Amino acid sequence: MRREITGFSNPLIKRVRSLREKKHRKREGLFLAEGLRILTEAREAGFLPEMLFRCTDRDAHSLEIALEGEVLAAGGDVIETSADILSKLSGKDNPQTVIGVYREMATPLESLDRNSAQIWLVAQAMRDPGNLGTMLRTGDAVGAGGLILLDDCTDPFSVEAVRASMGAIFTQKLVQCRWDEFLPWLREGAGQLVGTSLQTDNDYQEGRYTAPCFILTGNEAQGLPEAYEAECDLLVKMPMLGKADSLNAAVATAVMAYEVLNQFRRG
Amino acid sequence: MRREITGFSNPLIKRVRSLREKKHRKREGLFLAEGLRILTEAREAGFLPEMLFRCTDRDAHSLEIALEGEVLAAGGDVIETSADILSKLSGKDNPQTVIGVYREMATPLESLDRNSAQIWLVAQAMRDPGNLGTMLRTGDAVGAGGLILLDDCTDPFSVEAVRASMGAIFTQKLVQCRWDEFLPWLREGAGQLVGTSLQTDNDYQEGRYTAPCFILTGNEAQGLPEAYEAECDLLVKMPMLGKADSLNAAVATAVMAYEVLNQFRRG
Numbered sequence: 001m002r003r004e005i006t007g008f009s010n011p012l013i014k015r016v017r018s019l020r021e022k023k024h025r026k027r028e029g030l031f032l033a034e035g036l037r038i039l040t041e042a043r044e045a046g047f048l049p050e051m052l053f054r055c056t057d058r059d060a061h062s063l064e065i066a067l068e069g070e071v072l073a074a075g076g077d078v079i080e081t082s083a084d085i086l087s088k089l090s091g092k093d094n095p096q097t098v099i100g101v102y103r104e105m106a107t108p109l110e111s112l113d114r115n116s117a118q119i120w121l122v123a124q125a126m127r128d129p130g131n132l133g134t135m136l137r138t139g140d141a142v143g144a145g146g147l148i149l150l151d152d153c154t155d156p157f158s159v160e161a162v163r164a165s166m167g168a169i170f171t172q173k174l175v176q177c178r179w180d181e182f183l184p185w186l187r188e189g190a191g192q193l194v195g196t197s198l199q200t201d202n203d204y205q206e207g208r209y210t211a212p213c214f215i216l217t218g219n220e221a222q223g224l225p226e227a228y229e230a231e232c233d234l235l236v237k238m239p240m241l242g243k244a245d246s247l248n249a250a251v252a253t254a255v256m257a258y259e260v261l262n263q264f265r266r267g
Numbered sequence: 268m269r270r271e272i273t274g275f276s277n278p279l280i281k282r283v284r285s286l287r288e289k290k291h292r293k294r295e296g297l298f299l300a301e302g303l304r305i306l307t308e309a310r311e312a313g314f315l316p317e318m319l320f321r322c323t324d325r326d327a328h329s330l331e332i333a334l335e336g337e338v339l340a341a342g343g344d345v346i347e348t349s350a351d352i353l354s355k356l357s358g359k360d361n362p363q364t365v366i367g368v369y370r371e372m373a374t375p376l377e378s379l380d381r382n383s384a385q386i387w388l389v390a391q392a393m394r395d396p397g398n399l400g401t402m403l404r405t406g407d408a409v410g411a412g413g414l415i416l417l418d419d420c421t422d423p424f425s426v427e428a429v430r431a432s433m434g435a436i437f438t439q440k441l442v443q444c445r446w447d448e449f450l451p452w453l454r455e456g457a458g459q460l461v462g463t464s465l466q467t468d469n470d471y472q473e474g475r476y477t478a479p480c481f482i483l484t485g486n487e488a489q490g491l492p493e494a495y496e497a498e499c500d501l502l503v504k505m506p507m508l509g510k511a512d513s514l515n516a517a518v519a520t521a522v523m524a525y526e527v528l529n530q531f532r533r534g
Contacts, residue, residue, distance in 0.1 A: 041510060041511060044510065045510065130397055134515045134518060137511070137513070137514065137515055137518075138514060138515070138518055139509075140509030140510060140511055141505070141506075141507045141508065141509050141511070141513070141514050142506075142508060142509075143508030143509060164515070166511055166513060167510070167511055168509070168510075168511060171509060171510045171511070205529060238408070238525065239408075239409075239528065239532065240408045241408065241409060241410030241528075242406075242407030242408050242409075242410060242435070242438060243308060243311065243312065243407060243434070243435075243438045244308060244404070244407055244408070244433055244434055244435065244438070246404070246408070246433060247404065247405060247408050247521070248401045248404055248405070248431070248433075248517070248521075250515070250518060251401060251404075251405055251517060251518055251521040254514070254515075254518040254521060254522055255521055255522055255525045258505065258522045258525075258526075261506065261508075262472060265506065
C-alpha cells in the first residue's frame with residue numbers, strides 16, 4: 001500500500017525510529033537499511049523491505065521506481081515522507097533518499113552448506129559494528145559463503161553494521177552461535193580452521209589452505225581465547241614490522257582472506 | 268606541575284573538552300589521545316603530552332607512573348581528576364584511565380625523506396576518521412614511512428581517527444597537501460605511484476612493485492579522480508568475486524600494502 005506521512009509524531013515513524021535500538025529490533029524482528037545502493041543489492045539478492053520510506057522532496061531514481069513497484073506487488077508498504085522525517089529515521093543530517101525496513105534473517109548453523117563456498121569468515125566476540133559490517137563486505141568480495149558470529153558479537157543488524165556491510169548483509173549467509181556449537185559442527189565434515197594469532201611464528205604466506213577454509217578472527221582487544229587457538233588446524237601470523245604488534249580486526253581478516261583466495265586462484 | 272581538578276565547570280576541563288571539535292583543535296594546535304596503550308606508544312615514539320589527565324579513583328599502572336614522571340620532568344602538567352570528569356573529556360561512558368593533550372604535528376612534504384621507507388600510503392579525500400586511523404595503523408604494521416593526505420581529508424587529529432590509529436598517529440609521518448603539490452614533489456625523485464582502481468584489468472598480484480612505492484587510495488564513495496589515475500605508474504585491481512564490486516577503503520589499502528610488502532620480502 002502506498003501512503004504519505006507528514007507528521008513527526010506519527011506512531012509508525014516512532015516505531016521505525018525505535019529500530020535503531022537493539023531491544024526494539026529483537027522484539028520486532030526487523031531492521032533498517034538505508035540508501036538506494038544497499039536496497040538495490042538487497043533486491044538483487046531477493047530481499048524486499050516490508051516498508052519502504054522514500055522522500056517526496058526529490059525525484060525518484062529509476063532503480064527506486066522499480067523497487068517501489070516490487071515492494072507494492074509483494075504486499076509491502078511504500079511510505080512517502082519528507083527529508084526531515086527521513087533524517088529522523090536515519091539519525092543523519094543528510095539522509096539517504098530511501099530507507100527500508102527488513103525482516104531479520106538468520107541461517108541456522110545446521111542448515112549451512114559448507115561446500116557451497118571455499119572461504120568462510122568466522123568472528124569471535126567482535127564488538128565493533130563497523131568491523132562486523134566491513135567483514136561482511138570483505139566476505140562478499142572474496143566470494144566467501146558467509147560470516148559465522150561466535151559468542152557475544154555486536155548485533156549485525158545495527159544501522160552501523162548494515163551500513164558498513166554496503167549490502168553484503170543480504171548476500172552473505174549469517175550464522176550466530178556459540179563456540180560449543182560451532183566446533184562439533186565443524187568437525188562433522190570437511191573444513192580447515194585457520195586462526196590469525198600473535199602466538200605463532202607461522203607466516204601466513206607459508207600456510208597451505210584447503211577449502212572449505214574457515215578463517216577465525218578474535219575479539220578486537222583480546223584476540224582469540226587460548227582454548228580456541230588450540231583447536232585450530234593452523235595458526236598463522238601476518239608480518240608486523242611496526243612499533244605496535246597489531247592490525248585492525250577487519251583488516252587482518254581481509255589480508256588473510258585475500259591470501260587464501262590467492263592460493264585458491266593459483267589452484 | 269601536578270594538580271587536582273574536581274569540578275566539571277573548571278575552565279580547563281571545558282577547554283580540553285572543546286578539543287573534540289575540529290575548530291578548537293585548529294585554533295589551539297592541540298589534540299586528544301586516550302588510553303595508556305596509545306599514550307605509551309606516543310612516549311616510546313618520543314611524544315609527551317602537554318597535559319596528562321589521570322583518574323584519582325584508580326591505582327596507577329607502572330607505565331602510567333613512568334609517563335607521569337616524564338611529563339612533569341618535561342614541564343608538562345599532570346591533572347588528577349575523577350572518572351566522571353574523564354568521561355566528560357572522552358565522551359565515553361567507560362573512559363580510559365588516562366587522557367593526554369598533545370601538540371599537533373605535521374611533516375611538510377618537502378622535508379619528507381622518501382627513501383626512509385619502502386612503502387608510503389597516500390589517501391585522497393578520505394572522509395571517514397575510522398578509515399584514516401586504520402590506514403595509519405596498517406602503515407605501522409607494514410613498515411610504511413607514513414601517510415600522505417591529499418585534498419580534503421577528514422582531520423587526522425579527531426578523537427575517532429586517533430583512537431583507530433591505536434597510536435600509529437605518533438609513529439607514522441603525516442603529510443597534508445594538495446595533489447598539485449604532491450605530484451611535482453613525487454616526480455622530483457624516485458617513487459612508483461600505484462593506484463587501486465576498478466578501471467583496470469591488471470591483477471594486483473601481477474603488478475611489480477618498486478621501492479619507494481606510493482600506494483594511492485581514493486575517496487570512499489567516488490574512488491580516485493580520473494586525472495589522478497592517469498598519472499599513476501600502475502593501476503591495479505583486487506579480484507572481487509561478489510555481488511558488490513567494492514571493498515572498504517582501509518581494507519583495500521591494507522590488502523594492497525601487504526602484497527607490496529610480500530613482494531619486497533621475497534626480494
